[in-house]
Amino acid sequence: MAFEGLTEKLNAAFQKLKSRGRITESDVKDAMRAIRVALLEADVNFKVARDFIQKVSERAVGQNVLESLTPAQQVIKIVNEELVSLMGSQSAKIKMASSPPTVVMLCGLQGAGKTTNGAKLAGMYKTRENRRPLLVACDVYRPAAVEQLKVVGKKLDVPVFSIDGEKDPVKIAREAVSHAKAHGNDIVFLDTAGRLHIDEEMMDELKRIKAAVSPNEILFFVDAMTGQDAVNAAAAFDGALSVDGVFLTKLDGDARGGAALSVRAVTGKPIKFCGVGEKLDQIEAFHPDRMASRILGMGDMLSLIEKAQLDFDEKKALELEKKMRTQRLTLTDFYDQLVQMKKMGSLQDIMGMVPGLNAKALKNASVDEKQLSHVEAIILSMTVAERENPSIINYSRKKRIASGCGLKIEEINRLLKQFEAISKMTKQLSSMQKKPGRKFGGFNGPGGFKLPF
Ligand SMILES: Nc1nc2c(ncn2[C@@H]2O[C@H](COP(=O)(O)OP(=O)(O)OP(=O)(O)O)[C@@H](O)[C@H]2O)c(=O)[nH]1
Ligand SMILES: [Mg+2]
Structure with a gap:
C-alpha cells in the first residue's frame, strides 16, 4: 500500500x-x-x-x-x-452539466491510467448514479488504444464511441457529443491520447478538443508512483488547460505518496478520485480526511465501514424488494428497518472516534433517537398477530398497546398511519411493471428502504 x-x-x-x-x-x-x-x-x-x-x-x-x-x-x-x-479538506465531485450530456475530458501522460480509470468512472456513474455513460476513443495514435477501450467498455456494458479510420480526435470528440445527445447518454468520457513527455503537439491537440466541445470537467490523471514528475506534469497540464480536478491512479502500489500530498498544494486543484487496482471496480472517491488517517497509520476505517454498510444495505434492500413485490410488508419488517437504523447510531459513535472527520457530516448522519425508541417500544408491545396484520388493531388493542409501552394512543395512531402510507406505496410499486435496468422500484434509493421520518 x-x-x-x-x-x-x-x-x-x-x-x-x-x-x-x-x-x-x-x-x-x-x-x-x-x-x-x-x-x-x-x-x-x-x-x-x-x-x-x-x-x-x-x-x-x-x-x-x-x-x-x-x-x-x-x-x-x-x-x-x-x-x-x-x-483539500473535503471530497469533490464531478460538476454535472445543467443540460446533459456532461462532458468529461480525461488527460494525462502516457500510462497514467486514463483508459482504465476512465472506464472505472463510467462504470461507477452507471451503477451508483443510474447514469447512461458513453466512452469515447479519442486516442488515434496507439494502434491498440481503441480496442483497449472497447474491451473495458464491454466488460462494464458501457457503449464505446469510435470512428474507424478517423485520424482527427477533435472531430471524434465533437461527433461523440452529438451521438450522446441523440442517444440519451448523459455523461461522456473522452479518453485522449497520452504522450511520454509533455509536448506542444499533445497540448495543442487537447486545447483544440477543449475548444471544440467545452467539457464540463477536465480531469488530469496522475500515477501516484511518479513522484516529483507528477507534480511538474500536473502544473503543466493545468497551465495549458486549466484542469478541474485530479484523478490519482495506482494508489495500491508501493508509491511513496508524495504526489498525493503535493499535487493539490501545487496546482490548487482537488484530487477527486483514486484508482486502487487494475480491476474495473477498484475506484474510490478521494477523501482527504480518510487519506490523512491512512497516512498517520490509523487505518482507513471509514472506507471499510462504508463498504460493510453498502453490502449490508444491499442485501436488506433485496429482501425488502422481494417482500414488496409479494405485497406482504408487515410491522415486523418495519421493526427490522428500525434495528438497522439503530445500528447506524452505533456507527455514528465509531465515526466520532475517527480523527479529522468533520462535525457537520456527523450531524447529518444523526437520527432522532427518541422517536426511534418510541416506535420500537410500540411495536414490541404488539402481539405477533398484530405485527403481521396491523389492520386488526382496533381501539381496545390500541389501549392495551399504549399501556404496554407507556405512550399515548395518538403515538400509536401516528405509527400506524405511517405504516399504512408505506404499505400503499408498496402496493403501487408491486403493481407497477418493473423497469428494466433498475434494481429497486424507485423510491428506496441507495440506502435501501427508508422509514418515513
Ligand atoms: N495497480 C494499478 N494499476 C493500474 C491502475 N490504473 C491503471 N493501471 C494500470 O496501468 C496501466 C496503464 O493504464 P492505461 O489506462 O492504459 O493508461 P493510459 O493513461 O490510458 O495510457 P495511454 O493511453 O498509453 O496514454 C495498465 O496496465 C493498467 O492496468 C491502478 O489504479 N492500480
Ligand atoms: Mg489510454
Whole structure:
C-alpha cells in the first residue's frame, strides 16, 4: 500500500514524543525535523514540505501544546488536520452539466491510467448514479488504444464511441457529443491520447478538443508512483488547460505518496478520485480526511465501514424488494428497518472516534433517537398477530398497546398511519411493471428502504 514508508517514519517521530512525559520546545523541533525528512523521502515537493512544517510548528507553539497534558497527542492532532487541509479538506465531485450530456475530458501522460480509470468512472456513474455513460476513443495514435477501450467498455456494458479510420480526435470528440445527445447518454468520457513527455503537439491537440466541445470537467490523471514528475506534469497540464480536478491512479502500489500530498498544494486543484487496482471496480472517491488517517497509520476505517454498510444495505434492500413485490410488508419488517437504523447510531459513535472527520457530516448522519425508541417500544408491545396484520388493531388493542409501552394512543395512531402510507406505496410499486435496468422500484434509493421520518 502506498504511504507505508511515510507512515512508519511519522509514527517513529510521534513515538519519540510520546515517550517523554513533558516535552520541550527542542523535542518539538526535533519531531518537526523528522517529519520534514519523512515528507521529503516520500517525494513530497520540497516547498510543500517546508510550508507544511511551518504551519504545524506555528500552531504547536500558538496553542500551548507544551503545557497541555498530552502534548504528543496534540502534535499528532495538528499534523492530522494540516494533512487534511493540504489534500483539500473535503471530497469533490464531478460538476454535472445543467443540460446533459456532461462532458468529461480525461488527460494525462502516457500510462497514467486514463483508459482504465476512465472506464472505472463510467462504470461507477452507471451503477451508483443510474447514469447512461458513453466512452469515447479519442486516442488515434496507439494502434491498440481503441480496442483497449472497447474491451473495458464491454466488460462494464458501457457503449464505446469510435470512428474507424478517423485520424482527427477533435472531430471524434465533437461527433461523440452529438451521438450522446441523440442517444440519451448523459455523461461522456473522452479518453485522449497520452504522450511520454509533455509536448506542444499533445497540448495543442487537447486545447483544440477543449475548444471544440467545452467539457464540463477536465480531469488530469496522475500515477501516484511518479513522484516529483507528477507534480511538474500536473502544473503543466493545468497551465495549458486549466484542469478541474485530479484523478490519482495506482494508489495500491508501493508509491511513496508524495504526489498525493503535493499535487493539490501545487496546482490548487482537488484530487477527486483514486484508482486502487487494475480491476474495473477498484475506484474510490478521494477523501482527504480518510487519506490523512491512512497516512498517520490509523487505518482507513471509514472506507471499510462504508463498504460493510453498502453490502449490508444491499442485501436488506433485496429482501425488502422481494417482500414488496409479494405485497406482504408487515410491522415486523418495519421493526427490522428500525434495528438497522439503530445500528447506524452505533456507527455514528465509531465515526466520532475517527480523527479529522468533520462535525457537520456527523450531524447529518444523526437520527432522532427518541422517536426511534418510541416506535420500537410500540411495536414490541404488539402481539405477533398484530405485527403481521396491523389492520386488526382496533381501539381496545390500541389501549392495551399504549399501556404496554407507556405512550399515548395518538403515538400509536401516528405509527400506524405511517405504516399504512408505506404499505400503499408498496402496493403501487408491486403493481407497477418493473423497469428494466433498475434494481429497486424507485423510491428506496441507495440506502435501501427508508422509514418515513
Ligand atoms: N495497480 C494499478 N494499476 C493500474 C491502475 N490504473 C491503471 N493501471 C494500470 O496501468 C496501466 C496503464 O493504464 P492505461 O489506462 O492504459 O493508461 P493510459 O493513461 O490510458 O495510457 P495511454 O493511453 O498509453 O496514454 C495498465 O496496465 C493498467 O492496468 C491502478 O489504479 N492500480
Ligand atoms: Mg489510454
